[in-house]
Amino acid sequence: MSIAAPLAAVLIGAYLVAVLERWSVHGRFSLSAPAISALALLGRESITTRKADALFFEAGPVLLLVAGLLAVAVIPLAPGLIVTDLASGALFLNAALAYVLVALIMAGWGPDGAYGMIGGWRFLGQFLGYAMLIVMPITAVAMRAESLMTTQIVQSQAQLWNIVYQPLGFVLFIIAAVALAFVPPLDLPVAGGDLAGGVEAEYTGARLAILRLARMVIILALAGATATFYLGGWLGPVLPPWAWSALKTLIVAAAMLSAGRFIPRIREARFLELCWKLGIPLSLANIFLVGVLVLVVPL
Amino acid sequence: MTVPLIFLTFFGAAALWFAIVVFRTHSMVRSALALLFSQTAVGAMFLVMQAEFLGVLQIMMMATEMSVMAIFMVMFMMDPGGLGEMEMTHQKKRSLWAGGIGFAAALALAWAGNWGPEATVIPQAARQTELLGIELLGRSMFIFESAGLTILTAMIAATMVAIAPEKAKQPKTVPQKTAPQHKGHSHDH
Numbered sequence: 026m027s028i029a030a031p032l033a034a035v036l037i038g039a040y041l042v043a044v045l046e047r048w049s050v051h052g053r054f055s056l057s058a059p060a061i062s063a064l065a066l067l068g069r070e071s072i073t074t075r076k077a078d079a080l081f082f083e084a085g086p087v088l089l090l091v092a093g094l095l096a097v098a099v100i101p102l103a104p105g106l107i108v109t110d111l112a113s114g115a116l117f118l119n120a121a122l123a124y125v126l127v128a129l130i131m132a133g134w135g136p137d138g139a140y141g142m143i144g145g146w147r148f149l150g151q152f153l154g155y156a157m158l159i160v161m162p163i164t165a166v167a168m169r170a171e172s173l174m175t176t177q178i179v180q181s182q183a184q185l186w187n188i189v190y191q192p193l194g195f196v197l198f199i200i201a202a203v204a205l206a207f208v209p210p211l212d213l214p215v216a217g218g219d220l221a222g223g224v225e226a227e228y229t230g231a232r233l234a235i236l237r238l239a240r241m242v243i244i245l246a247l248a249g250a251t252a253t254f255y256l257g258g259w260l261g262p263v264l265p266p267w268a269w270s271a272l273k274t275l276i277v278a279a280a281m282l283s284a285g286r287f288i289p290r291i292r293e294a295r296f297l298e299l300c301w302k303l304g305i306p307l308s309l310a311n312i313f314l315v316g317v318l319v320l321v322v323p324l
Numbered sequence: 325m326t327v328p329l330i331f332l333t334f335f336g337a338a339a340l341w342f343a344i345v346v347f348r349t350h351s352m353v354r355s356a357l358a359l360l361f362s363q364t365a366v367g368a369m370f371l372v373m374q375a376e377f378l379g380v381l382q383i384m385m386m387a388t389e390m391s392v393m394a395i396f397m398v399m400f401m402m403d404p405g406g407l408g409e410m411e412m413t414h415q416k417k418r419s420l421w422a423g424g425i426g427f428a429a430a431l432a433l434a435w436a437g438n439w440g441p442e443a444t445v446i447p448q449a450a451r452q453t454e455l456l457g458i459e460l461l462g463r464s465m466f467i468f469e470s471a472g473l474t475i476l477t478a479m480i481a482a483t484m485v486a487i488a489p490e491k492a493k494q495p496k497t498v499p500q501k502t503a504p505q506h507k508g509h510s511h512d513h
Contacts, residue, residue: 076407078351112449113377120384126391127360134353137405149395156388173453 071230085132093242095121103266136227144223154300161308162194179258209285339365350406356394
């Protein structure tokens, strides 16, 4: 299958996510604004810090982009419209997104700046919270589909979407997705107000443009994953399958981005406490409930 | 030389190179992430050998584990950035001997061990995942369950040790007369 169609979909999707992000922050809907911002960033001087760890400084944003693109590779847009339909697709999505953590630590440590470094390690603290909340709900989704293939997971929802079949898993997964994509209220690594940009603080010009693009791709990947795992992916009447996938992904992305407008930023220690004391028991309960449902009501 | 063999050699060499970098660098973060990329290369070797699930699992687990290790190395070492040119190794002779003996033992095991017949038919990736699950819940169940229980015990013990007892939280320097009374609840900051 040609790789051009999924790649074009990722580019358009990431651009639309950028439009949504701008809307969520400024309350204005502008289709041209991200393009103008990107051009401005590319035209700007790229400043490097003194005594930077050059390797990490340069590799961090690129690794973040690669992680996002690899995650998108296993998300189906329509039957046959997927870069690679791996037998362990749902696990691969996790594996790719695990490198978001590595990339942010590299990008935070690399510039030899306090804000960046704190931002990078903050994400590690946040990761310890959300890690189980992303893996365990996916386990329950795979249990119903009896497969880790993302296309099989979509097909398993033909009778009933997972958002209805396992609503608890959906809630936990979307919280974890917001934390993984570090969007407000869980934007501690970049925290505009209290950390002067955090991981992004020392990046300028083209490097910052890559960092921002990577973040958009990661939001897109997680919104796509939510649509695939819980909202029936391409399934839906009248419209063509790819349109359903695109629509659901963008709605989830808009929901993820707008949460920050209503909820204040959560400190990583508080988030960790909530995740471990409440999130993990609920995730285990979700696995148990879905296990019983799969045996009793095999829809 | 077939294409998979070329890739296998490449990733094998990458794993070895990153393993050497772990000891060459003075930066603790570089050292931790070099170990991560060494393990990622091993994961890529699994993928080349068509063990998809194991490869993906290895690549996923190492990313998170090594990142957690990196922050501990930064916390505990005196010169985490390595910019101070500080000597941070110790017991060099013993380490060299231990490393040498370990390496020789691994080589001996690789050469002398009975690896059984070479697999000629490779099951489909999905079937491999299924077989792995059956293995984990069958023959190897006891080993994996006891390992899991041991790790859980260690985690609980470590957390218990890390939590300061209630008495230790009270400031000792403040005289009893002027200290504000907090009866019934404790302040956690």
